[in-house]
Amino acid sequence: MLAVGLFVLPLAIYAVGRQLIxxxxxxxxxxxxxxxxxxxxxxxxxxxxxxxxxxxxxxQLGRYVRRVWRPKEL
Numbered sequence: 001m002l003a004v005g006l007f008v009l010p011l012a013i014y015a016v017g018r019q020l021i022x023x024x025x026x027x028x029x030x031x032x033x034x035x036x037x038x039x040x041x042x043x044x045x046x047x048x049x050x051x052x053x054x055x056x057x058x059x060q061l062g063r064y065v066r067r068v069w070r071p072k073e074l
Contacts, residue, residue: 001059005052006041010034013051 014030024033040048 001056002052004055006038007034009051009055010037 010033011030014024014033017024024030037048037051041052
């Protein structure tokens, strides 16, 4: 899930942002956005950490909720 947060998610954000808003920046593309995410992640910026760890936390939260709401066996 860390690889998804580092590599797939920035590209997906770029693709959706390009459709909704337009180009990321002048003469920049998907790799420029990914590089900003990676730089911020290594600089310990909280927003980048939330973005990168989001897929892992979502899966773990889903597992926890499923375990809590699962009917107890008698």
